[in-house]
Amino acid sequence: MKVLSLLVSFAAAVSALAVRQADVVSDLKTLVSSPSSVNAEIRARWSDYNAPLPAVVVSVQAEKDIATIIKYCTKIGIPFLAQNGGIGWGKTFSLGKWGVVIDLSNLNKVTVAADKTTATIGGGASIGETVAAANAVGALIITGNCNCVGALGAMLGGGYEGNLMGEVGFGVDNIISMRVVIATGEILTVSSTSHPELFWALRGAGPNFGIVVSATVRAMPATEEDRTAFINNLLFSPDKLEQVAQAVEDLPLTPQQRVYLVLTSSGEPLNEPSILVTGFLRKGTNETGRAAFAPFYDIGPVSQSSAITTYDHWNDANIGFCNRGGRKPSYSSTITGMSAQKWPEIWELYKGFQAKGLNSAVLVERYNLTKAKSASLDSTAMNEALRRDAFSQAIVIPWYDDASLDVEALEFGSKVRALWTRSSNPKNDPTYANFAFGDETNTAIYGTGLARLKTLKKKYDPKRVFTQWFPIQS
Template sequence: MWPLRQMLQPRHVLPIHFDNIIRINILMMQVKYCAGKNIPFFAQNGGSGWAALNLTNGIIIDILPLNKVTFNTDKTQATIGGGVSVAEAMAAGAAAGAFILTGNCDCVGALGAYLGGGYGNLMGAYGFGVDNIISFNLVNAEGELKTVTEASDPDLFWAVRGAGPNFGIVTSAVIKSYPDSNLTAWSTALVFPGEQITDVVKAVEALRPNLKPSQNVFLYLTNNNGPVILVTGFLLHATVEEGKAAFAGLYALNPVFENSGVLPYAQWNAGAASFCLREQRKPGHSVGISQLHPEQWQEIWDRYVEFRNKPGAENSVVIIEIYNLAKGRSIPSSTASWPHRDVNAQAIVIPWYTDASLDNDAIAFAQKVRNIWKSTETKSTTYINFAQGDEGLEAIYGDSLPRLQTLKRKYDPENRFNQWFNIQ
């Protein structure tokens, strides 16, 4: 979120104002203008991508004002504007008494997260974000607005759900929502000293294949007046007793700090608020992994401590995200272009600092940690929303890449949409 690309200066930022119909018409005209003048452009909502952005002499089209959320009568479908943030989507869901699958960081664009695959706290119950899209409105390379469904255009519906920014600007989407009389989950935060790194990793790995359907666990190397290990846990609809029982193996390690409780839906992401800080350098690197290897983690810890001890780098973080994937894997991979349902966990390293003189050290640190994880994997995979840009298209798009490239030539032959892991 706001990595090195925050320093790149586009030629202009074009906002969209007025009501939604006028906003979308302006957006269509902006795309036509840029295409006609051969000006590079990029649509932005949350501005939270980690990848480098090559738009030093182009235009960013700001779609933040497209931020309405509406529901159908029975609250089983929500229409999400292209400018809606995760926080806005969750607040609307809470007010309507219905869950909306979102990412876990409030400032991220809700639909941007969806179109890349869509991890989130509710995926154990409802699948990935791409599985919850019913239809979407898209401004294409000709500046035309079209509504896309699986029935109306199965190829484009498939392609956008995994590689959306290559095919157009999604102005809104109709997604599944889930009415619920109990919009709560149990959450915990457990802190351990660095000396316990191997034991904590063993406990997290033991939990990974045994997660309950709506349970997830995250492992962090992070800062709390010094480097510490943080484990967070989530269990939908659980009581305090049920939650602690589900994470008994970690509680047995006697954390030095524990904070747990039942949280309302709109507050689930509060613990990740620091990730939304702007004007920071965060060149994140990540890879999908099949499991945690405890023997790797003393070296990872040592490298983390070495880098975060540099002046100004104390907020750097290493993250493992693990979800119950049974629901998502029950849906065939062929239904969407997003290819990585078989990945068991997301491994992420984020050097975090403000001084540009640390750039080289930061990249070296991140690549070293990522390479440790990759050394025990049989193939390299990267979740597009966590990607840096040096991974290669095969790691991002997997087996979907050849078909995506064919469809790119059909739907965007001039390669107008070329700023986000361009598949041409």
């Protein structure tokens, strides 16, 4: 056994030496087509905490170049990561010394069909670009709520976010077909009738099985009125927090409605910790909007504002969340209720850390889940508990610059997550992958579909070249 171990170590050393001697940049420049480009520059990621740092960045403009890069990296044994928005914060990324980032941001074309019932979204399109394309032709497409996030990245992880979610279900429920480059470098079109097993796996565990070049998704025609919403912002004093949390739980949400509770900074110049409720009602008026959120108005906010907002501005309030850089090791939980009595303790934890990390936040995102629950059992690879046993998503985001605060930030985040837990160990609780920290179990991320995913992983990626995003354990 000792001799075998030495041989394995020697082989690994020889491989590493070969990679060091190879000029990866030069190799890739000769392999990819123009106008794809190869360099060592990377756009700043959303979080610097455990951010993947590549040696080489290839900005691709053709799907065949993605296939070429996968084959090259696999052949010489270096890791790679496809990136669009660069927002993902899970700590599972590991590119080593010679890793390659495949930048998809130039593959950002969004085309809405003439009848406005479908749209094809490029793998590099952001949510903002997707919304702009849909709005320009009078259509609506389910996306997340932050314009800087990659539209398909959010969908492939599940798509448990978005102002239209109550009406159309999760993002994964709205994918019709995809063009994907798999581990062999083969380029496939997958759908419910073409490679259906892979189609299932990609919708919820996508980055474990390939790089999606484009996806055709459902859209819906929308008049100018259809593309408006009542959006309000209500600030509350700390003594009202438990009442507010209970109101979030008790509010009877319609499919056109969503509500967030956010512990956030008041902004410059004071940057004081604040308690914010923000509501959304599609096609709402000032009258119907106030009625839909009446329980919060009845509690008595210290300040309030509202507006009828057009589709292209629905995500404006989240622009600040798109600021890149800083350290943001974020935790989340799929909660089954608000547990209102715990929120004063969460508030105290938040105040304690926010004094050092001014932009830190705690938020609960609540949507009507009736449509999501109507999907057939195991229709996608997304954890079924997120449909069947969920009230909302809860996220805590420590946000700071000084790396010496890492230990304190992780303690803050883990303590808040523990207050949300439904079990003795939050790492075992059902967790939405796009919001997860990275210490959760595979079962927490993938739920009852894990065994099927493991089988498909062996079939489609036996060499395990896709292992950056919440990797499926063998």
